[in-house]
Amino acid sequence: MSEDLAPDPRLLVREKGLAGYWEDFKRRVRGGELGSIPVVLGVIVIAIVFQAQTGDFLTPRNLSNIMVYVAGPGIMAVGIVLVLLLGEIDLSVGSVAGLCAALWAVMSDQHGVNDILAIVLAVAGGAVVGTIHGFFFARIGVPAFVVTLAGFLGWSGLQIWVMGDKGTINIPRDSLVKDMYGYYFSDISAAYGLATVLTAGYLFALWRQERRRQQAGLTTRPLSEIVLRAVLVAAAAFVAAYELNQHRGLPLALVIFLAVLLLADFMLRRTTYGRQIYAVGGNAEAARRAGINVEFVRLTVFSMSSALAALGGLFTAAQAGGASKSLGSGNLLMNVIAAAVIGGTSLFGGRGWVWSALLGTLVIQSITTGLNLMGMSSEIQYMITGAVLLLAVVVDSVSRQTQRSAGRT
Amino acid sequence: MTATAAPVLALSGVSKRFGAVQALTDVDLEIRPGEVTALVGDNGAGKSTLIKTIAGVHPIDSGTISWKGEVVRIAKPHDAQELGIATVYQDLALCDNLDVVANLFLGRELRRRSVLDQVQMERQALELLDTLSIRIPSVRIPVASLSGGQRQVVAIARALVGSPEVVILDEPTAALGVEQTAQVLDLVERLRERGLGVVLISHNIADVRAVADEVAVLRLGRNNGLFRVEDTSGEEIIAAITGAADNAVSRRRARKDGGEGNE
Numbered sequence: 269m270s271e272d273l274a275p276d277p278r279l280l281v282r283e284k285g286l287a288g289y290w291e292d293f294k295r296r297v298r299g300g301e302l303g304s305i306p307v308v309l310g311v312i313v314i315a316i317v318f319q320a321q322t323g324d325f326l327t328p329r330n331l332s333n334i335m336v337y338v339a340g341p342g343i344m345a346v347g348i349v350l351v352l353l354l355g356e357i358d359l360s361v362g363s364v365a366g367l368c369a370a371l372w373a374v375m376s377d378q379h380g381v382n383d384i385l386a387i388v389l390a391v392a393g394g395a396v397v398g399t400i401h402g403f404f405f406a407r408i409g410v411p412a413f414v415v416t417l418a419g420f421l422g423w424s425g426l427q428i429w430v431m432g433d434k435g436t437i438n439i440p441r442d443s444l445v446k447d448m449y450g451y452y453f454s455d456i457s458a459a460y461g462l463a464t465v466l467t468a469g470y471l472f473a474l475w476r477q478e479r480r481r482q483q484a485g486l487t488t489r490p491l492s493e494i495v496l497r498a499v500l501v502a503a504a505a506f507v508a509a510y511e512l513n514q515h516r517g518l519p520l521a522l523v524i525f526l527a528v529l530l531l532a533d534f535m536l537r538r539t540t541y542g543r544q545i546y547a548v549g550g551n552a553e554a555a556r557r558a559g560i561n562v563e564f565v566r567l568t569v570f571s572m573s574s575a576l577a578a579l580g581g582l583f584t585a586a587q588a589g590g591a592s593k594s595l596g597s598g599n600l601l602m603n604v605i606a607a608a609v610i611g612g613t614s615l616f617g618g619r620g621w622v623w624s625a626l627l628g629t630l631v632i633q634s635i636t637t638g639l640n641l642m643g644m645s646s647e648i649q650y651m652i653t654g655a656v657l658l659l660a661v662v663v664d665s666v667s668r669q670t671q672r673s674a675g676r677t
Numbered sequence: 678m679t680a681t682a683a684p685v686l687a688l689s690g691v692s693k694r695f696g697a698v699q700a701l702t703d704v705d706l707e708i709r710p711g712e713v714t715a716l717v718g719d720n721g722a723g724k725s726t727l728i729k730t731i732a733g734v735h736p737i738d739s740g741t742i743s744w745k746g747e748v749v750r751i752a753k754p755h756d757a758q759e760l761g762i763a764t765v766y767q768d769l770a771l772c773d774n775l776d777v778v779a780n781l782f783l784g785r786e787l788r789r790r791s792v793l794d795q796v797q798m799e800r801q802a803l804e805l806l807d808t809l810s811i812r813i814p815s816v817r818i819p820v821a822s823l824s825g826g827q828r829q830v831v832a833i834a835r836a837l838v839g840s841p842e843v844v845i846l847d848e849p850t851a852a853l854g855v856e857q858t859a860q861v862l863d864l865v866e867r868l869r870e871r872g873l874g875v876v877l878i879s880h881n882i883a884d885v886r887a888v889a890d891e892v893a894v895l896r897l898g899r900n901n902g903l904f905r906v907e908d909t910s911g912e913e914i915i916a917a918i919t920g921a922a923d924n925a926v927s928r929r930r931a932r933k934d935g936g937e938g939n940e
Contacts, residue, residue: 539792540788557732559755618772
C-alpha cells in the first residue's frame, strides 16, 4: 500500500519533543479527559489563597498536621475509589468506621485483647461487613445505594449497642492506635530516606518498563519525558520531606496511608483483578461475556471498601482520642465520598485512579484547616466544602458530556 | 448432504424457553472447520438466542451440544471460551473505558510473574492487528474514541486472541458503511483460511452469499432449511426466511413439480 510512505492521517502519532506533549495535552482537554489536572491546580490555588489570607498556612507545622489528618479519611477514600470504579456507591463507610473503632476499643480496653490482634480483628470485622453488603448487592441484586444506606443506619445502631453504657472509650496509653496519630519518625533520615526510596523506585520501574518496551520494538517514551517525570516526583517527595522534618519528622500515619495507596495502585494497574474492576465498571455485561466473574469482583470490592473504612476508622479514633458512640457520624462519610470525586474519580464508573483519594482529601483538609486558621465557623466550612464537591461533580459531568460529543462515552 | 469435514460443533434438538416465549424449538446446527456457516432468519427468529446458547450466555433447556463428537455442557461464557468458542456480539460487548490492548485481552490477560505483562500484550496486539490488516489510530486509546467500523474489527480481532476454533459473528456488518463492510467480509474470509469454523449471522443476503459456504435458516425458532450457497439462489433463501415457501400455493406447486424446492 502506498500509505506506507506517508503516515495514515488517522493514526495518532505524537510529535517529537515537548511540542508533541502540548498537542497531546490539548487533545485530551478537548476530548474531556481531564483526569486529575483540575484538582492539582485546585490544591495549588487553595494553598496560595490561604497563605495570602492567613500568612501561616504554608508553615511546616500546618502542612505536617494536614498530612496527619488526611490519613484516616484518605484511607477510607481509597475504598470509595474502588467502589466508584465499579460505578457504584458505598454510603456506609462512616458507620462502618465508627463500628469497627468501637469493636477495637471494646476488645482492647474492656476485654484485654492483644492490641495488634484487636486491630486485625476490627479490620477483619470491616471486611465481613463489606462482604454482607457485597452479597446483597452482587448476589441478590439489591442496588448498592440501598444496601449501603441500610448499612449506614444498621451499623451505627450496632456501634451504639457495642459501646453499651460507655459513652467514649479512651485509647490505651501503649496502643498502636495512639501512634497512628501521634508517632513521628523524628530522625530526619526517615523522611529523606522514604523520599529517596519512592523516587528511586519510581524511576527504576519506569526505566525497566521502557527497556522492555524497547526490546519488544514498541514505542518508548523519550528520555526528556522520563527525566521530567522523575524530577517532578523527586521535587514533590523531597519538598514534603523537608517540610515534615522542619516540624516533628515523618508521621507514621502518612507512611501507612502511602503504603495503602501504593498497594491499591499496584492492584488496580498491574494485576488482572484490577483490570477486571475497571472492566466491570466500564461495561458489566461485556465483562461477564469475557468470562470475568462479575459477582466475585463486586463482592470483593465492597468487602475491601469496608475493610479500608475500618482501618480509616481507627485513624479517626486516634485523632479523636478514643472511640465513641458518635464516631464516624456527621460529615465524615460525605467528606470521604467528596474526596474521591474531587480527586478526579468518575461517579459514573470505570474512570479514575487511587491517587485521587490523596488529592481529594488534601483539598478538603486544606480547606478545613485554612478556614480554621481564618477563624471561620463550621457552618461556613460545610457550605464551602459542599460547593467544592458540587464543582467537582460538575467538572466530572461536563467532561463526560464532552467525551460523548467527542465520540467517547 | 455430504459433509466436507466432521463438524467441530454440533447442536441437535436444542430448545430454549423464556417464560411464556418458546424462543428455540428442536434446532439443529453443525459447524465445520474452515467453513463459514451463515445463520439467517427474520427478526425474532431466534438467531441471537441460538448463538447465546452456544456462547453460554443462556444455557439450553433441552437438546445436546457436541464438541468434536463429545457431548458438552455450556452453562456460562467461561465454558464456551474453554472449549474454544469465541463470540462477537451485535452490541459489541467492548469496555469503552479500556484501551484497545486491554479490550483485546480482556478475560485472558497475559501475565509475567503474576503481574500484567503490558509489553507482551501490546506487542501481540500489534501483531494480531497487523496480520488481520487492521488499522486503528493507536492501541493505547480508549475504545470509546474509535469509529463504528474500527470498533467492529477490534471486537472481531478480540475473538481471535484466545486461538479459538469456532468464531461466532452476530451481525458484524449491520451498522457499517460500504468500505468497512468489505473490510469485515475480508476478515471473515481470512478466518476461514485459518481453518476456523465461522458462524455468521446476517440480515444481508448479499453478504451471506459473498462469504458463506452454507446457509442455515431459522424461522420462528425452528430450522427452516439448510442450503449450500453455490447451488442456491438468493430468492430461495429469502423464501425460507420469510416462510414464502411455506403456504398452500407453494406446497401445491412443489407436489406438482415432483418434490423439488426446499425440504
